[in-house]
Amino acid sequence: MGEKKSDNKIINRVKAVLLTESEAIKNLSELVDEQFVAAVKLFLNCSGKVIITGIGKSGLIGKKISATLSSTGTPSSFLHAAEATHGDIGVLQDNDVVMAISNSGESDELLTFLPFVKRRKISLISLTANTKSTLASLADIVLHARFNQEACALGLAPTTSSTLALAIGDALAIATLEARGFQSEDFAKSHPAGTLGRQLVVSVQDVMRRDSMIPVVQPNDTVASAIIEMTKKGMGMTLIMENGYAVGIFTDGDLRRFLQDTTKSISENISNVMTKTPHTISKQKLAVHAAELMEKKLISQIIVIDEDTKHVEGVVNMHDLMQAKVI
Incomplete structure (x- = not known):
């Protein structure tokens, strides 16, 4: 009896996490505004690379977003926020676009090097849940990843926030792909080793x-x-x-x-x-x-x-x- 009760508790928790995160994505889809349009246009018109940066879980999400952009026709690189001020910031060029990801918008590692980005007049997009944050105030475009609660029962582990960031990254990449007229043949050029690439x-x-x-x-x-x-x-x-x-x-x-x-x-x-x-x-x-x-x-x-x-x-x-x- 006790084991069955424990199993049900696990099932209920899994369902609750999925419902919480899916509901957050649904709510956010109804709030997409001109800021998202402006971000896609920046990606489209970027003659350099789209540099994605973040720290911790946001950094991991940023790596995936960067990879998706690169594979769908928008050259991109990931810049680790903590390494940026130790030489890696040299990857930045004046014709790049930077998108910084931070749920709080107050990550010390980001705020240490982003003023350097602004001094070079490099366009900056922020992806944050806190539109009153320092990160938001520095950005040219603010993408509001608003949500009610993390899916973590303790409200501590980045769950809903990281899922929203990932979903927004996917949405931006695909919207840019379509606006660019990117075709399956173009996709194959960056996936020559995969089955899809070989087929195309x-x-x-x-x-x-x-x-x-x-x-x-x-x-x-x-x-x-x-x-x-x-x-x-x-x-x-x-x-x-x-x-x-x-x-x-x-x-x-x-x-x-x-x-x-x-x-x-x-x-x-x-x-x-x-x-x-x-x-x-x-x-x-x-x-x-x-x-x-x-x-x-x-x-x-x-x-x-x-x-x-x-x-x-x-x-x-x-x-x-x-x-x-x-x-």
């Missing part, structure tokens, strides 16, 4: 097999020759080529169906049993499009052609796409 960058010609790696026979070759070529190249298929064009394809599936027909012989010409309308894709297309087409057509391989000449350039199969981590 890797083309069919980057992963296709070409030249001697392609299984090929001629229309007047026998089924036996085709089987040998398929076995040798290990792609589960062979092209039937004539004058640089694919006039057909013969796959493992075609072979199984062929062997089930006892009236047929492997000495028969491959042109009599091949699939005469093979699916093709341009070499310039994204590799992920090849995967989508193969899934749609329920095939495992697809012929890669030149968009203009229609000549065969290569072949790609699902295994190639998996190796390239496109799917």
Whole structure:
């Protein structure tokens, strides 16, 4: 009985934290004003970097905001408030924008170096819950992260305040992204190692097999020759080529169906049993499009052609796409 009561207490606390923080975000969304517009415009027009600074939990949130900005088209760096006055402030350039995060707006480490920012006439945005704070008074733009209470039962640990700061950072980054006309292709440029990046960058010609790696026979070759070529190249298929064009394809599936027909012989010409309308894709297309087409057509391989000449350039199969981590 006691253990059940303890479990319920944990569940109730988790729910209370989530409700408190989500309610704070909802309330804040109704208070978005022209100050947020001004902040996004500063980001958009910044010819340098957006420098995010903070200390403690605000600093950790600031690192994430900076990373999100950088990955969505707004160059950004994080400057640790405590390290700024020990040389790191040298990262600042006159064409930068600084956004300082502090719930109280009275963090000593921030207030020590921000006057230097003001003397250099660098635009300063404050993200704070205290609009009457010293930080707010120094800022050109004040983003009010107002909330009623921290989700911590003691009212001490930064919970609601840090969640609001993170949400505001995300909102600014995405609003800036949309205003900049940032597209998925741009996102991929800063994420080349991720699956999404590969899907948006890797083309069919980057992963296709070409030249001697392609299984090929001629229309007047026998089924036996085709089987040998398929076995040798290990792609589960062979092209039937004539004058640089694919006039057909013969796959493992075609072979199984062929062997089930006892009236047929492997000495028969491959042109009599091949699939005469093979699916093709341009070499310039994204590799992920090849995967989508193969899934749609329920095939495992697809012929890669030149968009203009229609000549065969290569072949790609699902295994190639998996190796390239496109799917």
